[in-house]
Structures are given as structure tokens and as C-alpha cells.
Amino acid sequence: MRDDKKRHITQADAIREALAQALQEDERVIVVGEGVPDPKGVFGTTAGLQQQFGPSRVFDSPLSENGMTGICIGAAISGMRPVMVHQRIDFALLAMDQIVNNAAKWRYMFAGQVNVPLVIMVIVGRGWGPGPQHAQSLQAFFGHIPGLKVVMPTSGYDAKGMLLAAIRDDNPVIFIQHRWLHGIEDLVPEPPYTVPLDRAAICRSGKDATLVAFSYMVVEALLAAEALSQYGIDIEVIDARSVRPLDMPTIIESVRRTGTLVVADTAWKTGGIAGEVIAAVAETAFDALRRPPVRIALPDYPVPTSPYLVKDYYPDALYLARHIAAHLGREVPDAELAERLFRSTPCDVPQKDFRGPF
Amino acid sequence: MNFEKAFGSMLRVRRVEEAIADRYAEQQMRCPVHLSIGQEAVAVGVCAALRKEDGVFSNHRAHAHYLAKGGDLKAMLAEIYGRENGCCRGVGGSMHMVDLAAGFLGAVPIVGATVPLAVGAAWAAKLRGENRVIAVFFGDGTFEEGVVHESINFAALHRLPILFVCENNLYACYSRIDDRQPDRPIHGVAAAQGCRTFTADGNDVQAVFDVSREAVAGLRSGQGPAFIECATYRWREHCGPNLDDNLGYRPQGELARWESVCPVERAAAFLRAMPDGAALIESAEKQIAAEIADAFAFALEGPLPNSADLPGYLYA
Numbered sequence: 001m002r003d004d005k006k007r008h009i010t011q012a013d014a015i016r017e018a019l020a021q022a023l024q025e026d027e028r029v030i031v032v033g034e035g036v037p038d039p040k041g042v043f044g045t046t047a048g049l050q051q052q053f054g055p056s057r058v059f060d061s062p063l064s065e066n067g068m069t070g071i072c073i074g075a076a077i078s079g080m081r082p083v084m085v086h087q088r089i090d091f092a093l094l095a096m097d098q099i100v101n102n103a104a105k106w107r108y109m110f111a112g113q114v115n116v117p118l119v120i121m122v123i124v125g126r127g128w129g130p131g132p133q134h135a136q137s138l139q140a141f142f143g144h145i146p147g148l149k150v151v152m153p154t155s156g157y158d159a160k161g162m163l164l165a166a167i168r169d170d171n172p173v174i175f176i177q178h179r180w181l182h183g184i185e186d187l188v189p190e191p192p193y194t195v196p197l198d199r200a201a202i203c204r205s206g207k208d209a210t211l212v213a214f215s216y217m218v219v220e221a222l223l224a225a226e227a228l229s230q231y232g233i234d235i236e237v238i239d240a241r242s243v244r245p246l247d248m249p250t251i252i253e254s255v256r257r258t259g260t261l262v263v264a265d266t267a268w269k270t271g272g273i274a275g276e277v278i279a280a281v282a283e284t285a286f287d288a289l290r291r292p293p294v295r296i297a298l299p300d301y302p303v304p305t306s307p308y309l310v311k312d313y314y315p316d317a318l319y320l321a322r323h324i325a326a327h328l329g330r331e332v333p334d335a336e337l338a339e340r341l342f343r344s345t346p347c348d349v350p351q352k353d354f355r356g357p358f
Numbered sequence: 359m360n361f362e363k364a365f366g367s368m369l370r371v372r373r374v375e376e377a378i379a380d381r382y383a384e385q386q387m388r389c390p391v392h393l394s395i396g397q398e399a400v401a402v403g404v405c406a407a408l409r410k411e412d413g414v415f416s417n418h419r420a421h422a423h424y425l426a427k428g429g430d431l432k433a434m435l436a437e438i439y440g441r442e443n444g445c446c447r448g449v450g451g452s453m454h455m456v457d458l459a460a461g462f463l464g465a466v467p468i469v470g471a472t473v474p475l476a477v478g479a480a481w482a483a484k485l486r487g488e489n490r491v492i493a494v495f496f497g498d499g500t501f502e503e504g505v506v507h508e509s510i511n512f513a514a515l516h517r518l519p520i521l522f523v524c525e526n527n528l529y530a531c532y533s534r535i536d537d538r539q540p541d542r543p544i545h546g547v548a549a550a551q552g553c554r555t556f557t558a559d560g561n562d563v564q565a566v567f568d569v570s571r572e573a574v575a576g577l578r579s580g581q582g583p584a585f586i587e588c589a590t591y592r593w594r595e596h597c598g599p600n601l602d603d604n605l606g607y608r609p610q611g612e613l614a615r616w617e618s619v620c621p622v623e624r625a626a627a628f629l630r631a632m633p634d635g636a637a638l639i640e641s642a643e644k645q646i647a648a649e650i651a652d653a654f655a656f657a658l659e660g661p662l663p664n665s666a667d668l669p670g671y672l673y674a
Contacts, residue, residue, distance in 0.1 A: 001457070030485070056485065062507075062508065062511055062512055062515065064508030064511065064512065065508075066474075066504070066505045066508060066510045067474045067475070067477075067504075067505045067508025067511075067512060068508070068512065069474070070471065070473070070474025070475050070478065070505060070509065071474045071475075071477050071478035071481060071512055072478060073474070073478060074474060074476060074477060074478020074479040074480075074481065074482070075478040075479070075481050075482040075485075077464075077475070077477070077478075077479070078413075078464070078478065078479040078482035078483065078486075079482055079486060080481075080482045080486075081484065088458055097468060097471065097505070097609075098474065098505075101468045102466070102468075102471055105669060106464070107672065107673070107674065108448050108449065108556075108668075108671045108672050109446060109449050109466070110445075110446050110449070110450065110454065110456045111446045111447035111448075111449050111450075111465065111667075111671050112670065112671040112674075113456065113458060114456075114458070115463075115674040134361050146672055147672050149673075164526065168673075170674035171673050171674050199508065210570055221639070251415070266398075352462035
């Protein structure tokens, strides 16, 4: 699939294209969310969809997250395939009752008689001061719930393919985007295609350590791995892609080859999905581990707003590279490493030309 | 409305729940049960105004709604007994009734949880061009949940074919409505939110049917959501088979006053005044007793469910 077009588009455009193609291919698909048809179009991910498909397929929403989630569940069990859009993952917290009690359990509690084909799109914020309530990374919350599928693609290619797969899936899927991935360009074929919702991807092969990363942390992990390769340290980077289910066979197979496991998450450390990955490896492949596993995650306090407070909050490629080298007991000239991974953009924006706000 | 049929339906709900209560002490029904005894007229009157293809959602106190909509009695009792031949194969129990073939689309015990689902089902019916009405039953306590008001707002905005049925029985568990809501009519709030509203004596099946028929006719002609508030009363404890007036949470004499307007007895009295009324009631009693005996046997002889099947219910 990947070589049929040499077309690079941003992840926001890839997501918009997936939504348009889902609306095109299946008349049961509807898209609904606060601000979906507004001029900003949820960071461009829903731009123009209502003009293209009309107001009976693409809806704005009252500010009623829990009610609208229940309404979409009701539509989903009645023959529709709703896609809900939240501008921030934090807003989905208002809908946890419907997500956890109904979406995740409706099929189960009626012994498989009814499916809930529902996609809930949420976005993890970061940068330009979104602060404690607009930049949480709650994949572990959702991942804890049996009955949900939870994915967080990193590449634009995967974002399009996994969104189409999620919309075609007969189960509730939480589709987690990261705000810092929206602007990154990727090779994205135009025809519709799907990417499985339960497979990790090995982004870079290596023999010295397995670095499992989630969402945006894959970007930093690949930078760290590239820098470390200059010093003969060979890191295997795995994009986890899905949170529930975790693709443990792929991860365990890698750890059996490398003997070292590092997990880089976009979320807090305590109770996070990184710990779940490590626990699963320890249970089934303890003998393969040559040293203790490591979690690279956020400090256990909410992100502050001020750029002066936030500069040390998010672990980046340099942080990853330093920790992995030290953990492997490998000497790396630190000043040189820091120069290689020097980030010229301010800590609170994804790219140089960003002028804020999100 | 066929009055004899409505009476028979109410009597059936009453006798089924009395049988559940009588046998509950045997320790074989190992799940909570919330009995509708005293409230049968609302379920029967509303469902008499619906067609088979119309949908109904309910809540933890669902037996009456399920049976009135045509839900299978055997599958209901087998579910309460936790058997494989129950309507949810033992996963749900009394608080999770479902019978899709009968248009009983589901009941769950998170208060207010099915109200948006019903609105969503009505939304789907409208989007799909189906001539279908959805009704959802809930209590006065549920009207305090935010999700109900979010749901009503959306239903009014999109003029959906949804019938909200509030069974105002004055109590949420043991908390009286005066301690939970200001002194204003519930239906008045729904009217302000854009519903066509109706009230009925919830212990008078004919009255409930009459307003339901009018409400449903409006839904079918695209007039937007309707809201019926029915005054009624729960005779027994919130959860379980017993009377609980000894707890003293209700004013003295209140239960007796409501028992004196028993919906089943009022309908029976009406029938008795007719030429064949007494014989008709006797025949209904006999038929129902036989059906109940059969259904309990079906449930008690039902195979035990297998926990190995559980993971298969989780994902499609």
C-alpha cells in the first residue's frame, strides 16, 4: 500500500481524509462533536466535512459530553456508526459514565446480543500553556476498561488507517491523537486502507535495548535512537500503537532479543500503561531481562502552564538517550550528545513557525 | 385500548412480582430485585400506546416495563435465577432486562443511563427514516441527573420521536422528593426544555393510555419529544421482596392511601361492574397462575451458564 503514491500530507489532513472516506463509503457513519463544523474544524481534522456531506451526516453538538456519548451509543445500537469528536481528551472525562458503564459493557451485559460500533476521538494537548486541565494523557484510564479498544497512532499513515479500521470495527474504540503529531507530514496514500487496531510496529530495529514508545514519544524515541547509534548503541524502537489490547507478543519477542526494556509514555508514571507493559513482560519473559526495566514518563504532578515551569516537565530525546546509555552502562560524551539532540525550538511549541495558541 | 387486555397485563405483572417476592427467601434468586408492585398502570398504559417495532428502555426497576412491552417471561425469570436460558444468559440479572424481539431494548441500573440511549435510538430512527417511536421510563430521582437534561435538550433540538415517561413515586430509595427537589412540577421543567408535556394519574391505566396515545400520535407526526409525568407509588422496599413501612421513612398512612388506589384493583372493580367481569377476572387469574408456574419451572430447570463463555461476550 505504501508505495502507490508519493503524497506527503499532515496528520490532521490524513485524519480528515479518513473521516471523509468513512462518510463516503458507509451511509451509517455520522460525525458529531463540539465544534466539528466550525471554521477551525477541530485543528483541521473535521474541516469542510459538513459542507461536503451535509448537516444530516456531520453535526455540531451541544456542550453535553455525557449525554451526547449516551446518545451516540443509542444511535450505534440502532444501526448507525457514530464518530464522536472531542477537542481535548480532558473533556471526555465528563462522559466517563457513558463510556465505562454503557459503551464498554452494553454488548457484554446482554451476552453479545448487541454491538456498539462507536468511535470516540480525543486529543492529548501539549504546549503553549494548556495547563493542568487541557493536556492530560489518559490512555491508562481508558485502557483499564474491558470492552473498549484504545489506540494512539503516531504516524500519519497509521492515523488514517487506524481511524478507518476503528470506524469499520463493531466495538467502541477510543482513538487518541496527540496535538504535536497533527502538523507532522507523512507518506499517506489517498485510497482508503486500514491498519490493525491491535498491532505494535517496529519502527527501527536494534539489538541493545527495546524502547517501547506511545504516541508522540515515538518521535522522541526515534531521535534518541538515531543519536545513540552514533556511539554504537543500537536501540530497537517499537511504536505501541494500541493501548488495549497491548501487542505483547511483538514486545516480548523484541525483549527476548535485546534483554533490555525501556518504556516511554506520554502520561504519568504511577498507574500508567508503561507499568502495564513492564508487568506483562516480567510475568512472561522475566528470564529474558538482563537489567531492570525502566519507565520514562511524566512526573507525578499535573503539567503547569508557564513555559518557565514546563521546560523540564516533558522527557525529550536527550533525556531518553542519556537514561538509556547510562542504564546500559555505556559511556557517551554528554556534551556532544546534547549538541546532537539540541532542540532549537522553544519547549512549548511543536515546530518553529508555531505562533500559538492551540 | 383493549381494557381487558390492559387489566390482564397489569394483573400478570403483579402476580409475577408477588411470586418473585414469595420465593425470594429460598435464596435461589441471588441478585437484587426492584419490584414495581403498585406502579403497574404506567408501564401497561404507555406500552399499550406503542407498536411492537417501537422501542422501550428502562432502568433497575424494569420488570413491569419489560413484561408490558411483551418481553418473554420465561427468559426474565431464568435471568433472575442466573441461568443460561435467561435473557442475558446470567450476565445481567434482574437489573439488566432485554428482549430485542419484543422491542425492549435494554435496562441498566445506573440512574439516568438509558435516557440518552433512548434519545440516540430515536435519533437513529429519524436519520434512517423509520416510523418508529422510542419510550424511556425513569423515576423522579432520575430527573435530578444532568444527563437527563442533556438528553432532553438534544431531543428537543432535533425534534426526535422520543417519549420520556417519568414515574414520580416520590422516593429515591428512602429519600423523599421534598428533600431532593424544589416545589415545582417536574413536567414544568420538561415543558421549558421544549417537550410537549402531559400528566396522568399513574394508577389509572386508562388515563395513562389516553395521554400516551396522544403523545405518541404527536411523535409519529414529527411534533418533537413528549414528556409524561405519572404520579404513582412504590409499595415495597426499594430493593428486595419485603414491605418496609416499619422503617418509618414514609409518613404514616401514606402507603395505605396509595394501596386504596391500587391500579390493578381499580381496573378489576371496573371490570366487575360489567356483565362477564367476574368470570373474566377469574379466568385471567387462572391463566396467569399457570403461566407463572410454567415459567418458574423453565427457570429452575434451566442449564447453568458457563463462565468460559464470558470473554466472548465482550467484543464483537
